[in-house]
Amino acid sequence: MTRALIFGTGSIGIMCAMILHRASVKVTCVCRSNYAEVKKRGFNVESTIFGKETFRTSIVRLVSEAINDDQSFDFVIVATKSLPNTSDGIISAISPAMKDKKTALVLMQNGIGIEEVYHKAFPGNVILSAVVYMPTVETEPGVVFHQEIEIIHVGTYPSQSDASARELADKFVQVVAKGGGTAVAHEDVQGERWKKLVANAAWNPVCALTRCTDLQFLKTSDYSRGFVREAMMEVVEVAAAMGYEEHVGLDTVQMHMNRAESRNSPGVRPSMMMDMSMGRRMEVQTVIGEVVRLGHNHKVSIPRLEALHVLLVGLDWALDDATSKQGIR
Amino acid sequence: MTRALIFGTGSIGIMCAMILHRASVKVTCVCRSNYAEVKKRGFNVESTIFGKETFRTSIVRLVSEAINDDQSFDFVIVATKSLPNTSDGIISAISPAMKDKKTALVLMQNGIGIEEVYHKAFPGNVILSAVVYMPTVETEPGVVFHQEIEIIHVGTYPSQSDASARELADKFVQVVAKGGGTAVAHEDVQGERWKKLVANAAWNPVCALTRCTDLQFLKTSDYSRGFVREAMMEVVEVAAAMGYEEHVGLDTVQMHMNRAESRNSPGVRPSMMMDMSMGRRMEVQTVIGEVVRLGHNHKVSIPRLEALHVLLVGLDWALDDATSKQGIR
Structure with missing residues (x-):
């Protein structure tokens, strides 16, 4: 048995x-x-x-x-x-x-x-x-x-x-x-890790920071769709630098964008957004921090991921500070 | 009289x-x-x-x-x-x-x-x-x-x-x-507007998105200080493209960074952060949206301001949505 x-x-x-x-x-x-x-x-x-x-x-x-x-x-x-x-x-x-x-x-x-x-x-x-x-x-x-x-x-x-x-x-x-x-x-299952991360490293921080679901965020401005796409492309570039260019590419980004855009209203609240709304710590390091670190090491240009990362680290700190002060919203 | x-x-x-x-x-x-x-x-x-x-x-x-x-x-x-x-x-x-x-x-x-x-x-x-x-x-x-x-x-x-x-x-x-x-x-008082905006266009979005005061954010990671500096430098570049290179420059950035770093704990909660915490709309357009628009028009590279802007528009939308649903935290 x-x-x-x-x-x-x-x-x-x-x-x-x-x-x-x-x-x-x-x-x-x-x-x-x-x-x-x-x-x-x-x-x-x-x-x-x-x-x-x-x-x-x-x-x-x-x-x-x-x-x-x-x-x-x-x-x-x-x-x-x-x-x-x-x-x-x-x-x-x-x-x-x-x-x-x-x-x-x-x-x-x-x-x-x-x-x-x-x-x-x-x-x-x-x-x-x-x-x-x-x-x-x-x-x-x-x-x-x-x-x-x-x-x-x-x-x-x-x-x-x-x-x-x-x-x-x-x-x-x-x-x-x-x-x-x-x-x-x-x-090599790491190719699958990167494929999922293309969506997660973009959507999790964006939704946690803005408090919008994926679908809501896409509708908030003319720039939001392009921003998410470009952030996903940055993950693809880091994955390529790690040798996973055959596993993830433009088609991965397109698949993840289509998935978000075809959702029923109000869209999906990614896990980090759920954690944020409950005042819990978020998986910052494994979902975006490590991508940023690898991007730096391989000299890939990742300005959007860097911005999302530094802001998310700040928000995660503030959530922890609020929790430790019993000041959860 | x-x-x-x-x-x-x-x-x-x-x-x-x-x-x-x-x-x-x-x-x-x-x-x-x-x-x-x-x-x-x-x-x-x-x-x-x-x-x-x-x-x-x-x-x-x-x-x-x-x-x-x-x-x-x-x-x-x-x-x-x-x-x-x-x-x-x-x-x-x-x-x-x-x-x-x-x-x-x-x-x-x-x-x-x-x-x-x-x-x-x-x-x-x-x-x-x-x-x-x-x-x-x-x-x-x-x-x-x-x-x-x-x-x-x-x-x-x-x-x-x-x-x-x-x-x-x-x-x-x-x-x-x-x-x-x-x-x-x-x-030409616009030079003074740009000088103040160098701080405001960076700190207001950063603090509203992260819920950290300026001083707290600087301490949350090794990257936070560099990020704020670079975002301020992007405002300086846009100001220069608008003809205000004599009014704002590296020294303006240094002055604003020094001001934040020398604050007493816990630091300052900028107006947008106050608005965010009260569930009120934020001055997104005049404080960062217009800088981004001018940056685009003058082909200045402003990836950090673009990221802050698109996230802030999302957060502002979510605050309004929460308010309209009486769901303020």
């Missing part, structure tokens, strides 16, 4: 739990803030693709409660936000579950540059990097609404890995398929 | 009323939202430069109540915010007081490109353009706190005007001096 531990049961963690549960995987979820609610009523998903489902998995408050000397996990799935200084805490929290070298770590997080710290912490384990398209909101603790699309791109980290690592990526794809989901294995 | 009508009794209008009142000018203030409070307790100023003062002037709700067939105003002073589509309303409101061609209109507003619409509406009257340095907050209706600096730069609009127009500018300077204030007449 396949066993999986899910660390981080926000909306992506819950969607993943549902798919694996449907695949008859023995799933254990680490529930931190939502333990009591999930204990009482299980997980609840309402999806335009998967339908309505209430399900229960083993739940624990701490990873140590899920450890059994006789059995190890096939997959430890991290589906938390990636904030600065949180990876140390995550690593120390999940390490009891990573003892068996056959256990693969699956990172379901946004942005780029997220894997290296885990690779260093668990050098003997296979690391799978996953790019998830699953637009969701957690409407109440343990309750998720999902729509539009579901696909998980996955690959080994680093991309040059041995056959046994690739087999684990393939096994993960098969398990997701068995659960009714869609997963695709890639030789 | 010199007579002055002040339209717009926010903090700048009240400071101006105090100085003219001290100069024994017969001042009439048009009080709109704060009429009842001012009627009851007069105007109150607490200033680190002028000290504490409570004073009363004639107050009216409408300009028409201040019109007297025997006497006209020497100065009609507009000290409102300059928002899109408000100038028509201001022009129609003040026009009863502009009937006498000897009446000069004094525009005490931020930004650039603010005068032409008034010049067209009152072609027979002298237009004086004023750049005001008077950091103030209106803490309650009719109550103002002022600190740090007070100076009014003034000149005719257009700058090429006849001797009689220049005499009115000089007369205004003398009246301010008699009231204990500081005013300086300029051959």
Whole structure:
């Protein structure tokens, strides 16, 4: 029997739990803030693709409660936000579950540059990097609404890995398929990270800073569409400098622009905008900071990303300052 | 006896009323939202430069109540915010007081490109353009706190005007001096507008978007100082393209940066940041939109100002949308 531990049961963690549960995987979820609610009523998903489902998995408050000397996990799935200084805490929290070298770590997080710290912490384990398209909101603790699309791109980290690592990526794809989901294995999944980042590095900061949804922002002025396009093109240029020019290009930008422009009103509130409106810290570093750093290193001209980055760092600081002063709006 | 009508009794209008009142000018203030409070307790100023003062002037709700067939105003002073589509309303409101061609209109507003619409509406009257340095907050209706600096730069609009127009500018300077204030007449006051705009076009959008004071923003990252400097330099480049390279330059940028860096904690909340936090519309067009338009027309590279502008337009739209939905934070 396949066993999986899910660390981080926000909306992506819950969607993943549902798919694996449907695949008859023995799933254990680490529930931190939502333990009591999930204990009482299980997980609840309402999806335009998967339908309505209430399900229960083993739940624990701490990873140590899920450890059994006789059995190890096939997959430890991290589906938390990636904030600065949180990876140390995550690593120390999940390490009891990573003892068996056959256990693969699956990172379901946004942005780029997220894997290296885990690779260093668990050098003997296979690391799978996953790019998830699953637009969701957690409407109440343990309750998720999902729509539009579901696909998980996955690959080994680093991309040059041995056959046994690739087999684990393939096994993960098969398990997701068995659960009714869609997963695709890639030789180098970083190309998929860049493809998603073309949209995320532009829309997340723009919407967090302006408090407009993507569709609203496009309508606020004659310049807004061109600005977003150009910011996305800057991400494409950095990706090209990193060797991913075959994965992302003008067509990627066009696809992401079309996606935003064809939305129903009022459009989408990206995750950073949600975080901003709740007074929570945002994934600044992995979603835009790392792109800016790589752009500088490779001497790519990225004035729009630089502007978005410096403003977002300021806003993130102010949100934290307001939170620490209990002055959330 | 010199007579002055002040339209717009926010903090700048009240400071101006105090100085003219001290100069024994017969001042009439048009009080709109704060009429009842001012009627009851007069105007109150607490200033680190002028000290504490409570004073009363004639107050009216409408300009028409201040019109007297025997006497006209020497100065009609507009000290409102300059928002899109408000100038028509201001022009129609003040026009009863502009009937006498000897009446000069004094525009005490931020930004650039603010005068032409008034010049067209009152072609027979002298237009004086004023750049005001008077950091103030209106803490309650009719109550103002002022600190740090007070100076009014003034000149005719257009700058090429006849001797009689220049005499009115000089007369205004003398009246301010008699009231204990500081005013300086300029051959071409637009140079002073650009000088102030170097700071305003950068700090106002940055602080409104990030919710940081100027000093806080400078500390949020290693890039913030460079970003603000470069944005200010873009304003300098546009000013140079407009022929004001002798008025503003690297030294202007340095002066404004020094001013921000030497502030006491927590720093200053620029007017747009105050407006944003109150859910009010911001002076987007005159403070940055016009700079961007002129930059485009003169083919100046202004990527940072373009980014700030498009984001600010989005934020301004969202504030208006929130206000119109009664959803102010």
